[in-house]
Amino acid sequence: MLTDRQPRSFLDPQSLARLAGVPLVARTPMVGGVSGRHASPHRGSSIEFAEYRKYVPGDDLRRLDWRAFGRSDRYYVKEYEADTNLRLCLVVDTSGSMGYGSAGTTKLDVARRIAGSLGYLAAQQGDAVGISCVADGIVQSLPPRRSPAHLRLVFDVLEAARPDGGTRLPEVLHEFAETIRQRALVVIVSDFFMPPPELESAFNHLRFRRHDVATFHLLDPQEVGFQFQRPTRFLDLEGNASIFADPIDIADRYHRAVESYLAELRRIVLASGIDHHRVLTTDDVEQALARFLVGRASGQGARR
Amino acid sequence: MTFLQPWVLVALPLVSLPLIIHLINQRRFQTVHWGAMMFLLSARALSRGYSRLRHWLIMLMRMLAVAAVILAVGRPLSRGWLALAAGGRPDTAIVILDRSPSMQARDRDAADTKLDTGRRQLAEAVATLGAAHTIVVTDPARPPLELDDPRAIADLPSAGPSAAPADIPRLLQAAYEHIRASAAGASEVWICSDQRANDWAVEAGGWSSLREAFAALPQPVRFQLLAFPQPAAGNLAVRVTATRLERRTADRELLLSIVVSRESAEQSAAEPVTVPVTIELGGATSTVELVVTGREAVLANHAISLGAEAEPQGHGRVSIPADTNAADNEFYFVFAEPAPRRTLVVADDEGVAKGLELVAGIPPEKSAVATVDRVPVAAVATAAWEEAALVLWQAPLPEGDDAKVVEAFVNRGGQVVFFPPADPDGHEFAGCRWTEWITHPEPLAPETWRTDEDLLANTRAGAALPVGELVVTRSCGLAGEIVPLASLTGGGPLMGRVPTQQGGIFFCATTPAPRDSSLASEGIVLYSLVQRAIDRGLESLSPARQLDAGAAAVAALGGTGRDAGAGWTRIAGSTAAPVDASGTQPAVYAREGRLVAVNRPAAEDQARSLPADRIDGLFQGLMFSRQDGRAGGADSLVQEIWRAFLIAMVLALIGEGLLCMPGRQRTRAAPDASPFGAAA
Numbered sequence: 001m002l003t004d005r006q007p008r009s010f011l012d013p014q015s016l017a018r019l020a021g022v023p024l025v026a027r028t029p030m031v032g033g034v035s036g037r038h039a040s041p042h043r044g045s046s047i048e049f050a051e052y053r054k055y056v057p058g059d060d061l062r063r064l065d066w067r068a069f070g071r072s073d074r075y076y077v078k079e080y081e082a083d084t085n086l087r088l089c090l091v092v093d094t095s096g097s098m099g100y101g102s103a104g105t106t107k108l109d110v111a112r113r114i115a116g117s118l119g120y121l122a123a124q125q126g127d128a129v130g131i132s133c134v135a136d137g138i139v140q141s142l143p144p145r146r147s148p149a150h151l152r153l154v155f156d157v158l159e160a161a162r163p164d165g166g167t168r169l170p171e172v173l174h175e176f177a178e179t180i181r182q183r184a185l186v187v188i189v190s191d192f193f194m195p196p197p198e199l200e201s202a203f204n205h206l207r208f209r210r211h212d213v214a215t216f217h218l219l220d221p222q223e224v225g226f227q228f229q230r231p232t233r234f235l236d237l238e239g240n241a242s243i244f245a246d247p248i249d250i251a252d253r254y255h256r257a258v259e260s261y262l263a264e265l266r267r268i269v270l271a272s273g274i275d276h277h278r279v280l281t282t283d284d285v286e287q288a289l290a291r292f293l294v295g296r297a298s299g300q301g302a303r304r
Numbered sequence: 305m306t307f308l309q310p311w312v313l314v315a316l317p318l319v320s321l322p323l324i325i326h327l328i329n330q331r332r333f334q335t336v337h338w339g340a341m342m343f344l345l346s347a348r349a350l351s352r353g354y355s356r357l358r359h360w361l362i363m364l365m366r367m368l369a370v371a372a373v374i375l376a377v378g379r380p381l382s383r384g385w386l387a388l389a390a391g392g393r394p395d396t397a398i399v400i401l402d403r404s405p406s407m408q409a410r411d412r413d414a415a416d417t418k419l420d421t422g423r424r425q426l427a428e429a430v431a432t433l434g435a436a437h438t439i440v441v442t443d444p445a446r447p448p449l450e451l452d453d454p455r456a457i458a459d460l461p462s463a464g465p466s467a468a469p470a471d472i473p474r475l476l477q478a479a480y481e482h483i484r485a486s487a488a489g490a491s492e493v494w495i496c497s498d499q500r501a502n503d504w505a506v507e508a509g510g511w512s513s514l515r516e517a518f519a520a521l522p523q524p525v526r527f528q529l530l531a532f533p534q535p536a537a538g539n540l541a542v543r544v545t546a547t548r549l550e551r552r553t554a555d556r557e558l559l560l561s562i563v564v565s566r567e568s569a570e571q572s573a574a575e576p577v578t579v580p581v582t583i584e585l586g587g588a589t590s591t592v593e594l595v596v597t598g599r600e601a602v603l604a605n606h607a608i609s610l611g612a613e614a615e616p617q618g619h620g621r622v623s624i625p626a627d628t629n630a631a632d633n634e635f636y637f638v639f640a641e642p643a644p645r646r647t648l649v650v651a652d653d654e655g656v657a658k659g660l661e662l663v664a665g666i667p668p669e670k671s672a673v674a675t676v677d678r679v680p681v682a683a684v685a686t687a688a689w690e691e692a693a694l695v696l697w698q699a700p701l702p703e704g705d706d707a708k709v710v711e712a713f714v715n716r717g718g719q720v721v722f723f724p725p726a727d728p729d730g731h732e733f734a735g736c737r738w739t740e741w742i743t744h745p746e747p748l749a750p751e752t753w754r755t756d757e758d759l760l761a762n763t764r765a766g767a768a769l770p771v772g773e774l775v776v777t778r779s780c781g782l783a784g785e786i787v788p789l790a791s792l793t794g795g796g797p798l799m800g801r802v803p804t805q806q807g808g809i810f811f812c813a814t815t816p817a818p819r820d821s822s823l824a825s826e827g828i829v830l831y832s833l834v835q836r837a838i839d840r841g842l843e844s845l846s847p848a849r850q851l852d853a854g855a856a857a858v859a860a861l862g863g864t865g866r867d868a869g870a871g872w873t874r875i876a877g878s879t880a881a882p883v884d885a886s887g888t889q890p891a892v893y894a895r896e897g898r899l900v901a902v903n904r905p906a907a908e909d910q911a912r913s914l915p916a917d918r919i920d921g922l923f924q925g926l927m928f929s930r931q932d933g934r935a936g937g938a939d940s941l942v943q944e945i946w947r948a949f950l951i952a953m954v955l956a957l958i959g960e961g962l963l964c965m966p967g968r969q970r971t972r973a974a975p976d977a978s979p980f981g982a983a984a
Contacts, residue, residue, distance in 0.1 A: 097339030107339075159967050169849040223340040230332055243344050244333065249359060250347050257346035 008155050010112035014285045016120055022293040024088050024121050026185050027275065028212045029160045052076045069127040080206070088122040088178065089211075090115045090131040091169075092161060093190030096137055096237035099163030102222035105281045111189040112158050113285045114216050117204050121157075121293075123151045131157050134172045134190075135165040140283055144184065166238045167194055173202035177209045189216040191223075196264040203272040214275035214292065217265070221280055308379035308434070308944070315374050322366035325819050345966060358963050365960035369758035370389070372507045372953035376946040379431065394526070395489030397435035397454070398479045399426050401442050401463050402470040402497035405904040406911070408631035409498070409536030409567075411934065417629075418532040419465055423458045423497035424528065428493070430454035432944065441483055442466075443888075444474035445855065448482045465631060467904040470503040470886045474508050483525065491525045498532040500913045502907035504922070506914065511922050514785060519925055527923055527928035528909040533913045539567040540579060540596065541632035542624045547639035547848075548605070550671065556610040558585070558639055562592075562622055565600035567629070567911045583608065585620035616641045617848050619876060619892045619899055634908055636876060636892045638899040639850035645674040645838050646691050650681060651698040652725060659816040659824045660723075662840065663831045676836075689713050693841030693973065694834070698723035698815055701733040714807035717844020718960075719837040721810045724780030732810050734802045736784030742796070747775040750798050751791035758801060759833040760789050769829050775822040779813040786811060805856065847898045852905040858887030860900065871895045877902075 055064060055075035066256075068076040092115050098108040119129045123146070130144030131154045142150070142159050169190055176186065192199060192215075206213045222228075228247035235242045268277035275295070276304055279288045307313065310752040338344070407419040416424070427782065430438055431454040438454040442463050449462065457463060472495065483491050497503060518525055547563040564579050583590050585608060594601045611620075616638035624633050647664035651657035657678060667674040676726035679687045681699045684706045697720055702710045710733070714720060729739035753771045755762045762768050776792055786800035789810075802809040823830045843849060851857040861872050877891025886893070888901075893900045919930065 009914065097341075098338035100337065195342075203635075209554055221781055223343075228334075228336070229668035231333040233333055233335045234341065235335060236341045237337050237339045238341070241341065243341065243348070245344065245348070246330070249355060253350040253355065254343055258340075259342045260346075261343065266820070281629065 010116045026212045073157045089129045089186045091188040094133045095135045095167040107218040165180045170198040170202040178203040181209045185212045200268040217278040305380045312378035319371045362963045365956045369953045369956040376949035393436045394492040396437040396491040397430045398439045399492045399493045400475045403466040404470045405631035405908045409629040426456045427457040464871045467890045468890045472504045494528045496530045501912045536628040537909040539629045543639040554612045556614045558608045559605040562603040572661040582623045634899040638848035638901040643845040645675045648692045648695045658697045658813045663834045694838045695720045700725045701731045719808040719841040723815045738779030748792045750790045751793045778820045857902045861886045
């Protein structure tokens, strides 16, 4: 089905082949335009029985359950679950801080691999894929579409993404919550270097709009461990600010700040019901994606 | 604190090395493009108090470690009482020891006396300092002694206890002479003393010249005083104040006057103490109990029967039980039948001569025999000087051979009272001369006179002589150095004394003649002074003499050195005393039927210590410091304390290491990165 013949640096065919065995499913019912692999809130023509309903004039007589009529002398219509496709909205943070990578691989590189792989897997199972690159605002955006040609455009956007500018992710997420018309799987790939209360508001907004929200929290090991030895001048990747600090002097307080931030973020994602995954730039992306997919597959069938 | 190698202290600026390294390290920073600025900003906003404190503490510990190493290499000395800057090793260390009896005191719970403690501490201190030359000055009459090993101070026989007062000014003078003569380099003078006023002789007047002499020395001289000013607790002293041999019917009887005194005034308010006083006399021992209630207890004229066949002279010893000062627990006494009270009167005025003969010829006691010889001026040289106790001289001052005879008489211990001649001729004797007669239009009365000592002193009962009732119509002027004993209204001298080693020379500015004064008609004053002068003169004639230990006793016994005491045999006293210590140890000496008892001076029994500021004033302008010691104290005055600095360095490094250890927070944030995602 994949029609993109151009090799992409952020896609590993072997890894994708291994991941293709696990379907990408939504944790909540999706409202799609065509039949697909995902649960729908509406009744449909799948083989999975849903419920009996009293016959009303106008119903198709072919769906009348004659056995039930024989037992109860009443007319019942037998209804089945509907399967539909989903709309995968990839939100990739391309702010300046995503350009940091102490081990040679930047957070944006990892974000490309995650977003690209998920986009490919979704397109493989007939879902619509869209992408938005976010920094100070929406840098680049493609709406979700099912066509393979559209996936190529998505890859082009990913390839062209460059880390630059500040971060206004919460505002953009609020905007998405209002503008994505139907239920969608919103996957956010970012380092989330922003105040957690702002994120909490945005996540709740998305959840309120019945979107299935998944987040990949990208961090560099140095950003967590802060293992510097010499006095260092830190230049902000998202602005012109600089801070001079002796790591020996400040490390303990830095660690306290990181720990406090992570604890707060954990509280928020648990409260908001977000599918949250933290990934270090040194981690194996395939394993992180497999963990993501398997975790979702185990919850398949949930309908609301 | 001083240092044996003070030049090492030049390296002290290296203390700032950790600071410099820190500053250099600060300049060697790296630049990193950083995304997680929010955490850095949060970290800076968090409390920096402890972190900053720890930072500075680490720096301080490093600097302390460096400083401790430098100070330890400088070989620091612990000299608690030397609040002076680093002085280094002195070239000459001079030790001056106060060996007076009061330095034999010790604490109740200590075995060492003040002198022993001082000697030991000074020996250790001088040995530690490592001075090139060590000099010990113990006696102004002996040359300073140089020691090869400073530790010998503690065992030096000549630095042992003495019954004589110390005379610190003369000891310092000897030290000064040595420094000047030996052209020594930087010198330290260590004085060990208990600050007794009689030892320091602050009234003597020689201190200012001594200060100036030391200040004028080209080499630096530093003075250190190891003081033991505390009085000996509960110390009692015994003393025989008078002995008199009397014949009662067939027996001879010895009358002893004994005083037991407490050392300090503070003890006077203490509980009464019963003291058994042991009297040893001619091999027999008797004990008398005295109850000391106040400052002192007096046993006056305690009669001891000697028997009919007893010798007309003898010696003995009184003692009290051991207390905190062993040096004042015994007293030697000698006694003999008193010599005849012989007086020579040399007068050119018949009226005056008769009056003087009258007052000299009446003995104060019925049993005594008084004789007066009138000697013409021309026959002075042939008079019986060797038997006379007093000469009353109302004639032109002696000159030529006459002067020599009188001087010899005075040096023997005789007393002379000069009255002005009718016609003063300007001759000088003993540095004094008569000037001219002054007739006072209004008769004058004596305005002031010395009531504490000498011929016009108050009586033993404390009553003053009626000197103020005298009337002086004519007086003769006096020129020369004289110590005034009485002055007339308006400041003119009435009576004075010329300072002498032995004997006494007195000048009275008027005569007993009725035209000159009322000395004869108000005869009490004249009689008292004449009889007192006779008593003084008799002391040199008596075959039994009591002498205060010191220079006078040494001179009376024949000088110092190996031949000291030549002819004199020590018949009682400590056999442990050095051979050449005659006159400085309590003992009884005999020679050709004469007896001499040497004891500590009376001033040693009185704890009159000089206050510290008075001592400081004596060394004003000189480098001086002091420390109070304690008898039996085991502490060293000076010791090397580099080990303490090495320990301080180790402690500083341990402290620095503990402060540099990573805190718990530093190991907490990093590991929980990946498990969280899986859990969520």
